[in-house]
Amino acid sequence: MAQEELSLRRLRTWLRLLRLTRSTESRLRDFLRVNFDTTLPRFDVAAALYRQDEPMKMSELSRMLLVSNGNATNVVDRLEQEGKVHRVSRESDKRVVLVELTPSGRDWFREISAAHEQEVNRIFANLGHDELTQLRDLIRIAERAQDDHR
Template structure:
């Protein structure tokens, strides 16, 4: 492809390539989590969000951070709660507001999963060095900033 190809077409092809890389990466991570930890990527993502939060999270905040519906987040949290990995805390002032946090068992489980997850991501992107990673992150930030400006 050269600069004679319209820029809009090149942008479209770049978007499609980003999708392919994302889907392939997610598929490998899903398979790893399923085979090694008998869990799913959505469960891992919920636990990661809770692990990285300094305080218990409201369900609405959790679903917003994960870019999923409240119903999807609730379904995953229900299963994690049943397994003893998360706990819900209803708020005294408004019992409809529920916050979620990891239990001690949930923190330990996530830490074990996160080590292998990081190794898998590292292996997937092993051909990229510091400069390439910085370049990709900078370019994606620019695209993200452009999206924020158009709102």
């Protein structure tokens, strides 16, 4: 009976984590839509490109974001229409298309990321250093356990 009880607790914990993740993501989606007329996928693409010092291959971008090439391409298309990213061809191989933030895209991302950080800070305002350390440590343990079962 103890093993069944532990199994049920693991399931309930997973459901709580899922509920927390979904509700937080929903709040951030609303925040970005209302305050910046943008989407979380656009923010995620811009964040990945912002961290790069040079243009990135679309396949690298989609792998980094854990999305399909088609999904990444659609988001990049929208950002390109808005002048926030541009595509460049690799000199050595014109078939390879790279993407990077434009200067105005970098400025836009700096503004939006600062506001995003403040919103995340508000969402988790009740968590202090000790709670965040505990949570980080527990997440690491869960990640290792998941890696052990792959």
